[in-house]
Amino acid sequence: MNIIYAIDILGTFAFAISGALVALDKKLDVFGVIIIAFVTAVGGGMLRDILIDAHPINWIGDLNYLYTIFMAVVVTFLFKSKISHLSKTMFLFDTVGLGVFTLLGLKKGISYNLQPIIALIMGMISAVFGGVLRDVLTNKIPLIFEKEIYASACLVGGFTYMLINKLTEVPENINFIIASAVVIIIRVVAVKFHLELPKIKNDVFTKK
Amino acid sequence: MNIIYAIDILGTFAFAISGALVALDKKLDVFGVIIIAFVTAVGGGMLRDILIDAHPINWIGDLNYLYTIFMAVVVTFLFKSKISHLSKTMFLFDTVGLGVFTLLGLKKGISYNLQPIIALIMGMISAVFGGVLRDVLTNKIPLIFEKEIYASACLVGGFTYMLINKLTEVPENINFIIASAVVIIIRVVAVKFHLELPKIKNDVFTKK
Amino acid sequence: MNIIYAIDILGTFAFAISGALVALDKKLDVFGVIIIAFVTAVGGGMLRDILIDAHPINWIGDLNYLYTIFMAVVVTFLFKSKISHLSKTMFLFDTVGLGVFTLLGLKKGISYNLQPIIALIMGMISAVFGGVLRDVLTNKIPLIFEKEIYASACLVGGFTYMLINKLTEVPENINFIIASAVVIIIRVVAVKFHLELPKIKNDVFTKK
Numbered sequence: 001m002n003i004i005y006a007i008d009i010l011g012t013f014a015f016a017i018s019g020a021l022v023a024l025d026k027k028l029d030v031f032g033v034i035i036i037a038f039v040t041a042v043g044g045g046m047l048r049d050i051l052i053d054a055h056p057i058n059w060i061g062d063l064n065y066l067y068t069i070f071m072a073v074v075v076t077f078l079f080k081s082k083i084s085h086l087s088k089t090m091f092l093f094d095t096v097g098l099g100v101f102t103l104l105g106l107k108k109g110i111s112y113n114l115q116p117i118i119a120l121i122m123g124m125i126s127a128v129f130g131g132v133l134r135d136v137l138t139n140k141i142p143l144i145f146e147k148e149i150y151a152s153a154c155l156v157g158g159f160t161y162m163l164i165n166k167l168t169e170v171p172e173n174i175n176f177i178i179a180s181a182v183v184i185i186i187r188v189v190a191v192k193f194h195l196e197l198p199k200i201k202n203d204v205f206t207k208k
Numbered sequence: 209m210n211i212i213y214a215i216d217i218l219g220t221f222a223f224a225i226s227g228a229l230v231a232l233d234k235k236l237d238v239f240g241v242i243i244i245a246f247v248t249a250v251g252g253g254m255l256r257d258i259l260i261d262a263h264p265i266n267w268i269g270d271l272n273y274l275y276t277i278f279m280a281v282v283v284t285f286l287f288k289s290k291i292s293h294l295s296k297t298m299f300l301f302d303t304v305g306l307g308v309f310t311l312l313g314l315k316k317g318i319s320y321n322l323q324p325i326i327a328l329i330m331g332m333i334s335a336v337f338g339g340v341l342r343d344v345l346t347n348k349i350p351l352i353f354e355k356e357i358y359a360s361a362c363l364v365g366g367f368t369y370m371l372i373n374k375l376t377e378v379p380e381n382i383n384f385i386i387a388s389a390v391v392i393i394i395r396v397v398a399v400k401f402h403l404e405l406p407k408i409k410n411d412v413f414t415k416k
Numbered sequence: 417m418n419i420i421y422a423i424d425i426l427g428t429f430a431f432a433i434s435g436a437l438v439a440l441d442k443k444l445d446v447f448g449v450i451i452i453a454f455v456t457a458v459g460g461g462m463l464r465d466i467l468i469d470a471h472p473i474n475w476i477g478d479l480n481y482l483y484t485i486f487m488a489v490v491v492t493f494l495f496k497s498k499i500s501h502l503s504k505t506m507f508l509f510d511t512v513g514l515g516v517f518t519l520l521g522l523k524k525g526i527s528y529n530l531q532p533i534i535a536l537i538m539g540m541i542s543a544v545f546g547g548v549l550r551d552v553l554t555n556k557i558p559l560i561f562e563k564e565i566y567a568s569a570c571l572v573g574g575f576t577y578m579l580i581n582k583l584t585e586v587p588e589n590i591n592f593i594i595a596s597a598v599v600i601i602i603r604v605v606a607v608k609f610h611l612e613l614p615k616i617k618n619d620v621f622t623k624k
Binding site: 259260261322323325340344347357360 | 451472555
């Protein structure tokens with residue numbers, strides 16, 4: 001399971017940088033940057049653990065998350081001018097984190113004997129809620145509600161995992177990687193081709 | 209208790225539609241609409257259960273909430289042009305939900321041996337917090353802080369229940385219905401006659 | 417420990433008034449004012465208790481918090497025109513509350529056998545999260561992310577407590593007072609001399 005733990009930390013790192021960048025953009029002070037980075041990186045797992053009563057919750061039970069976030073903030077401060085040129089790298093990190101967080105959350109849900117659909121939702125919450133918190137705290141409408149097939153990618157990836165698990169003999173670690181890849185590929189393809197979930201033509205409200 | 213469970217589901221359905229309508233108005237995508245509907249419908253009970261440590265929390269312990277919300281979103285999509293003409297029906301649903309959620313939350317609080325005033329607050333939280341979350345996530349000042357005698361109706365209704373329970377021999381189910389009716393009537397009357405809670409004339413801040 | 421409990425109540429009172437004043441400024445109705453006062457006063461301890469699974473959480477386990485908040489709202493309503501002239505007094509109350517809440521949260525964390533750094537964070541959360549909630553609910557970017565060495569003062573004060581505790585034989589109550597004083601002094605000095613945490617010169621985003 002060491003590889004998965006390593007990717008977990010890498011995902012935390014990427015999410016923390018993404019939070020720190022938004023906070024910088026909002027001209028928050030050093031402390032605000034740390035908080036937003038923290039919330040973005042561990043917010044999803046934290047909500048999941050509160051909802052399923054898994055104590056100690058993620059960042060309380062493992063200090064490595066805190067250290068990782070702190071390093072991510074330092075890196076953001078040091079290389080902020082470079083990071084903007086690295087947006088593709090960042091996007092990749094963030095997307096890898098998305099895939100891994102989804103599967104980690106899903107597996108934690110399963111290990112708590114939750115119903116499959118609930119476990120699936122826990123996977124999604126783990127992956128996306130940090131970003132929601134980041135946006136609420138910086139006073140924006142959460143990104144996932146407006147753009148990007150973000151949360152949907154998590155659901156499809158999580159569902160893939162459960163399907164493979166049910167129907168085949170594929171070892172769990174391999175399945176983990178396949179399903180993470182599904183999340184990652186969907187998101188990359190969606191962003192590349194500007195795919196969006198449909199909006200409902202909203203003739204009801206436009207006359208207001 | 210079957211009637212109460214049925215009204216609980218009906219209230220969930222109504223709250224989910226109210227959330228979906230706000231999300232449509234904000235032009236969120238399909239996924240955003242589902243999330244906001246979900247949060248509006250189960251947010252109150254979820255917070256109550258987290259606060260009083262009641263696990264599994266509402267929508268994790270009973271999948272019918274999820275199914276109901278999903279159906280509500282589908283109905284909203286299909287009949288969105290009609291629903292605007294049904295605003296009176298929707299208002300009624302929403303108000304019935306408000307009454308029922310208040311009493312359900314209150315009774316859950318009592319069954320956890322909370323102090324009466326805390327149980328009363330739990331009733332109110334169950335009924336109104338979903339709407340608060342909906343508004344925060346769509347970046348508005350929560351409606352209940354600005355308009356409508358919304359939360360106050362819950363408190364009065366909940367108090368009525370406790371009073372009747374203490375002072376009379378009225379059977380619990382009848383009491384449940386009476387107290388729910390109190391919530392519903394207060395809200396209907398308040399909206400009909402544009403009643404508002406008083407604001408404090410605020411000479412302190414206007415000179416700013 | 418009675419003095420500390422008294423200061424806890426005093427801090428709750430001060431925080432509730434600070435919340436009520438913000439709510440008045442936003443022209444919320446009576447009920448909205450009570451909610452915001454409540455959330456400001458107990459939000460920090462509530463989040464702390466949820467995170468570390470300490471049930472019953474603060475205001476559920478001790479009704480005095482509710483009574484204190486209610487009295488604070490009444491006082492705000494009665495003396496609202498005076499309170500603006502008492503801004504120095506209010507600032508002092510609020511700052512004392514900040515110091516005490518930090519130390520109370522820290523000690524609770526320690527009593528739950530949390531790692532020192534986690535206990536430190538719990539102290540900070542207890543002290544500042546109420547204000548964050550207040551700002552999110554009234555639709556502002558949380559103040560602590562933009563101005564004031566607020567949260568940092570809590571961290572330094574909490575750290576002082578742990579250092580003294582580790583290295584000296586100073587009795588706990590004295591240590592509590594010293595460390596609270598550190599929080600208070602840092603904040604007072606920072607506000608007096610307009611100290612701010614550095615912001616990163618943000619050449620990356622300014623070209624947008």
